[in-house]
Structures are given as C-alpha cells and as structure tokens.
Amino acid sequence: MAKENKTIYVILGLLNHEDMTGYEIKKRIDSSLKFFWDASFGQIYPSLKILENDMMVKSKNEENQSGPERIIYSITDKGKEALRQWLLKPAEKEHVKYEVLVKLFFGSAVDVNNNINNIAVFKERNLDTLKLFEFYKLQLNQVLNEDKDHIFYYLTVLFGEKIQKAYIEWAEEAIDILKEHKGEVNCEKAKGEKS
Amino acid sequence: MAKENKTIYVILGLLNHEDMTGYEIKKRIDSSLKFFWDASFGQIYPSLKILENDMMVKSKNEENQSGPERIIYSITDKGKEALRQWLLKPAEKEHVKYEVLVKLFFGSAVDVNNNINNIAVFKERNLDTLKLFEFYKLQLNQVLNEDKDHIFYYLTVLFGEKIQKAYIEWAEEAIDILKEHKGEVNCEKAKGEKS
DNA sequence: GAGTTCATGTAATTTGTTACATGATTCA
DNA sequence: TGAATCATGTAACAAATTACATGAACTC
Numbered sequence: 001m002a003k004e005n006k007t008i009y010v011i012l013g014l015l016n017h018e019d020m021t022g023y024e025i026k027k028r029i030d031s032s033l034k035f036f037w038d039a040s041f042g043q044i045y046p047s048l049k050i051l052e053n054d055m056m057v058k059s060k061n062e063e064n065q066s067g068p069e070r071i072i073y074s075i076t077d078k079g080k081e082a083l084r085q086w087l088l089k090p091a092e093k094e095h096v097k098y099e100v101l102v103k104l105f106f107g108s109a110v111d112v113n114n115n116i117n118n119i120a121v122f123k124e125r126n127l128d129t130l131k132l133f134e135f136y137k138l139q140l141n142q143v144l145n146e147d148k149d150h151i152f153y154y155l156t157v158l159f160g161e162k163i164q165k166a167y168i169e170w171a172e173e174a175i176d177i178l179k180e181h182k183g184e185v186n187c188e189k190a191k192g193e194k195s
Numbered sequence: 196m197a198k199e200n201k202t203i204y205v206i207l208g209l210l211n212h213e214d215m216t217g218y219e220i221k222k223r224i225d226s227s228l229k230f231f232w233d234a235s236f237g238q239i240y241p242s243l244k245i246l247e248n249d250m251m252v253k254s255k256n257e258e259n260q261s262g263p264e265r266i267i268y269s270i271t272d273k274g275k276e277a278l279r280q281w282l283l284k285p286a287e288k289e290h291v292k293y294e295v296l297v298k299l300f301f302g303s304a305v306d307v308n309n310n311i312n313n314i315a316v317f318k319e320r321n322l323d324t325l326k327l328f329e330f331y332k333l334q335l336n337q338v339l340n341e342d343k344d345h346i347f348y349y350l351t352v353l354f355g356e357k358i359q360k361a362y363i364e365w366a367e368e369a370i371d372i373l374k375e376h377k378g379e380v381n382c383e384k385a386k387g388e389k390s
Numbered sequence: 391g392a393g394t395t396c397a398t399g400t401a402a403t404t405t406g407t408t409a410c411a412t413g414a415t416t417c418a
Numbered sequence: 419t420g421a422a423t424c425a426t427g428t429a430a431c432a433a434a435t436t437a438c439a440t441g442a443a444c445t446c
Contacts, residue, residue, distance in 0.1 A: 121286070402438100
C-alpha cells in the first residue's frame, strides 16, 4: 500500500457504506465531508486505481446502456480490514491554514479599517456556513435512531456548529477591540492637534 | 512573481518587521505563526531565492567570522509594496483537515470505545495547546502598549484560545454522548439476554 | 566525546489543484 | 439551442514534507 495517503481511507470509508462511482464519491465528500476533509477528482480517480491495484476495492462496469458509462467500485475484505486498522489508530494533529490570521498578524502594515473589513468578510462567510450546520443538525436530529451511522454524523455536525460559533464570536470581539483601539489612536491624534 | 504562493507573504511580513536569516524566519514561524500557518525549511530557503530574484528582498552575508555563515535578508521597497497589496485583499477561505473527524464519521465500523479514545487523545493534545495560548495571552497583556504590533498578535492569540476551548468543549460533549449511546446499546443487549 | 543548536541548502517524493479533453443526457 | 449535470480521466503545475548532506560551535 502506498505510504500514508489519507484520502484513500476516506474513499474506503465511503465504499464501506455502499458501492459507488468515483463521481458519486466526489459528490458525497462535497455534501458531507468537505468541511473537514476535501478531495478533488484529480485525487479521487487516481486513488481508486491505486486501491484497485492493491486489491482494496474492485470495480465493475455498469451494464445498462442509458447515460454515460459508469464504473462502480466496491470495497473488498482486504479494504475493510485496512480501513478498520486505520480507524483504530488515534488521529494525527489536525492541520489548518488561516490566511485571515496571517494578515491580521501583520496588520500594523496597513490601515486599521482594512483589518476590520477583512475580519468582517471572514465573519460573514462563516455565518453562512453556520446556518448550513444548523440545518444539518435539525435534519439529522429527526433520523438519529434510524441508522447506526447517524450518531457519528451528528457528532461531526456538532463539531462544525461549535467551531463556526467560535469563529463568529472571535470575529465580533476582534472587531470591537480594533474599533476601540482606533478610538484611542484618534483620541491621541485629536489631543495632538489641540495642543 | 510566482503565481500566489502565500508563504512568501509570511516571509515578507516577518522581514518587514526586522532583518533575519532563513533559519531565524523558521524559528519565528514556529514560535508565533505555526498554529495557523506552518512552513518548512524546504519551503523557506527556495522562497527566499525566488523573492531575491524578484527583487522583493535583498541579502548580505554576515561579515564576522565566529559561528556558521549567515545570510541576512532584508525587505525592499518593492517587497513592502507587494506585502501591502496582499494585506489589503480579504483572505481566502481558511482550509482545514481534521483526521479525527474523518475517523469519527466512519466510527460505526469500529467499537465505540475506540472512538471515545480517539476523541480523548484529541482533547488532551488540545488542552496542552490551550495552556500555551493562555501563557501567550498573559505575556502579551503586559506589553500591549509597548509596540503597535502587539494588539495584532494579541488578537491572533485570542483566536487560538477561543478555538482551543471550542475543541475541548466539543470533545467533552462528544464523549458524553457516545458514553450515553453505549449505555443504550448495552441496555438493549441486557434486555435481549434476559428474554 | 556525544549530543544539541545554529546554519544553509538540495533532492526526492508526496499531495493537491487546476485546466483540459471527451461525450452523453437532461432540462429550460 | 444552449446550459447544466453526469461521468471518466490525464497532464501540468504548485505546494509541502522528508530525508539527506555538510559543518561549525556550544554544552554536558
């Protein structure tokens, strides 16, 4: 198996639930996983090839001729075992990149209003995402006992909701602090002008 | 300039503050920025070469002969302008990868205790990080007015603190929910055994 | 004398993104 | 008729990690 490509486990995890085409895997990632793990077609199709070579999945071409040709993948016993072994190991450190914080870290090089605006854009974007998570939460709550997977989906949605709220709270506090700070600067300037 | 490599702006931002060697840039990133933007030597040294080629920075070899040779970089006016222009644009979407959530998403494939343990490991790791942020906050609070940059550093520390707390709260809630869930399962099992 | 830190760098590899090519079907 | 969606894939590029090589100085 090729070193430690984690995207292959995402694919195995999805195929462990049900057989799918590469295109459906992408759609599933976009609808359920992209907030904490994204993957492009450029990763998915080659990964499926690797997984098939390693006998982790097998493929069959769909027989019915309507629509474009579809290659349906299913997980093998070997794939199930590899997935299980991976799930047993504690996760490695999460890794994150926040451009907004880099810009703020160097914020003294530009006007305060610019920093405030950048944070405001960040806040608005994440307000939208929060709404999405709240919608998912509502939906999942109604079907929580219908499937043994739902409790796990629910926990990831709780994570998303919690983090989005933290983003938004921080953004509001940061904007307030900067506005106050701007006030102080203006105050000093005013004093300077008076004297 | 080479497309949109954001690490070069991190380097420019640091050099905008003071002249440094590549090695010092790495140390500075590790001590102040790595929680929201990491970079390895394998990125830093080649990026410095690119920046020098593009006249964004210039270098001079240190003259004194004690210790290993040092190449000290400083930002040029062109570099300052490029940094400023970048800082003015709102940040692109933050991007994150949480292996712990992927594993939880597929959690039904393994024992509940395993999921609980994975979350507990996540929580412990982030408790340590939270302590670090709290320490930074204390330190910065005492020198907040000594430098115009400090307010911005402080805001990034507030972000770190807020997010770490959210991680930890979520982990505790998730563990509770899973334990409760386990109780329900055991209950049903017990009923099944009795009948 | 051994280990760590300071210091620079390259090479190999992995990982991920973006753009492109192809072509059928469905929907307005 | 034209746009969107379904579906598969490759090629080029960009970003990032890891391992390695080198060597001086400082610390225990």
